[in-house]
Structure formats: C-alpha cells, structure tokens
Amino acid sequence: MLPPMFFKLLSILQEGEVLSTTWGEEVVGQKSRNILRLKITPADNQAELSCESANIVSLSPLSITRKITVFFDPEELTLSGSLEAVEGQELNLSCHASSSNPPVKIRWWLGYKELNNTIVKMEEGENGGMTTTSNVTHRVSREENGLRLTCEAFNNGTHFSKIQAAKLTVYCK
Structure with missing residues (x-):
C-alpha cells in the first residue's frame, strides 16, 4: 500500500x-x-x-x-493617407492593426456605405500573433464631402472592435 x-x-x-x-x-x-x-x-x-x-x-x-494559446487584441490601430482630394481623384488609404491573436479583420466605411475595394496583408507579429494591414482605393465625388471615413478592426476570437475615423474633404473642380 x-x-x-x-x-x-x-x-x-x-x-x-x-x-x-x-x-x-x-x-x-x-x-x-x-x-x-x-x-x-x-x-x-x-x-x-x-x-x-x-x-x-x-x-x-x-x-x-x-x-497554451492566448487570445489578445491589437494595442494600436492606425489610419494613414490623405483625406483631402479634388472630386474625381482617387484616395489611397491604409489601416494597420498591430499584432493580435487571432488576427483582426478590417472593414472600411464611408458614411454608411462599406468600401470593398481593399487589399489585405497579414504578417507575423509580436508574441506569436499577426499584424493586419488593409489598403483601400476610392474615387471621391462631391457628394462625399464631409462624410466620415472609418477603418474598423474586429476580432471574432475576442469580440474586440476598434475604429479610427476622420472626415473626408472633397474639393469641387
């Protein structure tokens, strides 16, 4: 015994x-x-x-x-690019989320309209996570002057959501 x-x-x-x-x-x-x-x-x-x-x-x-696998959210979400253009010009904007696990998905909104002309790139990040960068190209019209442009990052694993937003300025010809 x-x-x-x-x-x-x-x-x-x-x-x-x-x-x-x-x-x-x-x-x-x-x-x-x-x-x-x-x-x-x-x-x-x-x-x-x-x-x-x-x-x-x-x-x-x-x-x-x-x-062990740890789910974590990105510490930073950064919106970059010019938010001013003459009507008919294209804007090229970028939204970058720092390392997260699982990686975030990024959506773009102009007012209440979702912008889908995006290119997404994911890379290895800190702590075994992934960074996400989304680039969008959009041709502006005068009706969009003053609308809010939003980059939204969301993580299905942690139910995290964060936005960066700014006002779009469109100059008429």
Missing part, C-alpha cells in the same frame, strides 16, 4: 522556470493537486506549461506538458 500522501513533489514549470511547488492532498484518494493561478499576458502565447510529480516509490518524476 502506498503512503497516504502519494506525491512528495509537485511543481509547475513555464519555459523552464518553476512557478509553484505547493500542493494539496487527498488522503483518502491518495492524490495531490496544485491549482495554479496566472495573470496571462500576450507574451505567454505559445508558452509551455509542465507539471511534474514524484514520490518515494517513483523511479523518476512523471510529467505532462501543454502549450
């Missing part, structure tokens, strides 16, 4: 650093457990957590390792 406290050592490691060596025990079930509470940040994305246990009868510690 095993001793009442089955596990002598229980430790939780993250990327080789010991986070906890405390445990609770169930004498009847001959179990030990460790509940680990962590404040997760984007830097923890894809980190490996390991749990090790050993007792006086084990030849070597038992362990299990899991990689």
Whole structure:
C-alpha cells in the first residue's frame, strides 16, 4: 500500500522556470493537486506549461506538458493617407492593426456605405500573433464631402472592435 500522501513533489514549470511547488492532498484518494493561478499576458502565447510529480516509490518524476494559446487584441490601430482630394481623384488609404491573436479583420466605411475595394496583408507579429494591414482605393465625388471615413478592426476570437475615423474633404473642380 502506498503512503497516504502519494506525491512528495509537485511543481509547475513555464519555459523552464518553476512557478509553484505547493500542493494539496487527498488522503483518502491518495492524490495531490496544485491549482495554479496566472495573470496571462500576450507574451505567454505559445508558452509551455509542465507539471511534474514524484514520490518515494517513483523511479523518476512523471510529467505532462501543454502549450497554451492566448487570445489578445491589437494595442494600436492606425489610419494613414490623405483625406483631402479634388472630386474625381482617387484616395489611397491604409489601416494597420498591430499584432493580435487571432488576427483582426478590417472593414472600411464611408458614411454608411462599406468600401470593398481593399487589399489585405497579414504578417507575423509580436508574441506569436499577426499584424493586419488593409489598403483601400476610392474615387471621391462631391457628394462625399464631409462624410466620415472609418477603418474598423474586429476580432471574432475576442469580440474586440476598434475604429479610427476622420472626415473626408472633397474639393469641387
């Protein structure tokens, strides 16, 4: 029969650093457990957590390792390009979302009309996330003077939404 406290050592490691060596025990079930509470940040994305246990009868510690996935939102959303043009000219605008996991999707609005003439590029970002850049080209008309141009970034994984907006100025010929 095993001793009442089955596990002598229980430790939780993250990327080789010991986070906890405390445990609770169930004498009847001959179990030990460790509940680990962590404040997760984007830097923890894809980190490996390991749990090790050993007792006086084990030849070597038992362990299990899991990689964690952290969902996080972009810290910045930037709208760039000129918002002034003469009627009939094309505007070339860009909206960039910093690293997020999963990557955000970007939509463009001019007033209440969605602009679909976009080119989207995603690249590897910080903390295992992805950056998203959307470029839009739009030929302006005098009726659009004073309308609000909006870049909207949204993340289905975290239900995040953020906008950058500015007023469009169209000069008549």
